[in-house]
Amino acid sequence: MEPLNELCLAALTLSIVFLTILWYKLTSHKEEPKLPPGPRGLPIVGFLPFLRTNLHHQLTELSQQYGPIYKFWLGSKLCVVLNSPSLAKEVVRDQDSVFANRDPPIAGLVGTYGGLDIGFSPYGSYWRDMRKVFVREMLSNKNLEACYSLRRHEVRKTIRNVHTKIGNPVDIGELAFVTEMNVVISIIFGSKFVEETEKRSKDGTEFRELVMKYGQVVGKPNISDFFPMLARFDLQGIKKEMEALLKLVDSILDPAISECMKMLSDRREGEIQRNEKKHLIQILLELMEQKDIGISLDLVKIKAILVDIVIGGTDTTITTVEWVMSELLNNPEIMSKVQQELKHVVGMNNIVEESHLPNLHYLDAVLKETLRLHPALPLLLPKRPSQSAIVGGYKIPEGTKVFLNVYAIHRGPQVWESPLEFQPERFLSPSTNLDYAGNNMKYLPFGSGRRICAGIPLAEKMLMFILGSLLHSFDWKLPEGEIVDLSEGFGLVLKKSERLLVIPTPRLPNFKLYQ
């Protein structure tokens, strides 16, 4: 071949290669997934000025306009909201390891000693170790069984207390709070500590206010989270507010932990070994001393775990008790069915024990239906993908704040029949897998995947035990002329906006059952 022809052939080949690459680039660029659609917002601040206090309501309304997946900007933060079971599956099943990361607000980080707890720590070996300690060492079946007497003691105390208020309005939230908090404190520190706390703050209001405030501050939209360069100014004072709350938390936890450490070191070896029922703090302090188990615990990490139980676990549980009681008062025929079941399973000459709980199927369905309509964390805890991902055909860049809108899924007309009606029966069919394990994407009150709630065994036991006991021991009615208020308040946890005040009357014939 002549050199000129060779040159032409080479040029032609090069041109073809170049054009092919160009064509590929152009067409493949066209196919690259886009960000989801969504409301426009304003320059710089994005959707921030349009945020309403009831975020889950607003995000559910937006899904009706923009579809099951949409985005908006809050300052420089891209947020994506997922509103359907199939999108939930993509995130918590198909790509769970990418979405198991959290996107904690600054207040959440401050309130957990820099994200050292389980709920806000990033997905990785630290979180895995802490969760293992929590689930296997602290809330194991064996441990929960071992501290039944503590739960029973506190629930019986509550029943006695209500019995002194017969005929007068009782604040259900306060009642549930005192019971749950005392249980939690006694399983962590022992019942002696509960007695001391009760002496200090007779009605528990000091604690209750702290827990409520903590939830509110973590849930408040914070400019610092959306404009990181403004974070050091703490314009709304939210960081400062949380630092003050954490000081209060410390003032409760520090002396309690010191006392336990002293008690443990004072005890003789043999006594510790003989004592099978260990308080949670003892388990944690012993793990801290064992250097060879591959988990390095220290006192701050221990406090961070306790914050998850004392603050995270309490607020969710008491709010759920309030919602169950509100729904039952609103649906007297369902209340009557629950009480019939209790009469049949427990008997009118008996009090509720935890051994009865597995047979209270209707009460269980009522609880599940309440958590469907009023999930304690309606947007779960927001996720943040550790790498760029595709969901529903759209691009979700690394670092996006992802809300899984369980509130919208639980109330979706495409997902549930008559979604706004309170119908516990839908949970009675054994063919559905509508439990708390997060396997059925249409029902996720405790989340799903690796970051599913770590406290389900305790939460379920406590909810069923408190509710069963209150509903078996008493009849409940609203004060004259009152109606049940089902409106929702503001905060991380989905609260009732109004307190629920109800009047108890004894239901059991034998006075001794209230002693």
Ligand code: HEM
């Ligand atoms: C009605 C009661 C409760 C409800 C509805 C509830 C719900 C939830 C939800 C929705 C999450 C986030 C899951 C996700 O993002 O996928 C969560 C996380 C968590 N919950 Fe609960 N919870 C309750 C009670 C409790 C209790 C009593 C405890 C402690 C004893 C607890 C400890 C935790 C912890 C440690 C996490 C973080 C898990 C992680 O990030 O790995 N919860 N909870």
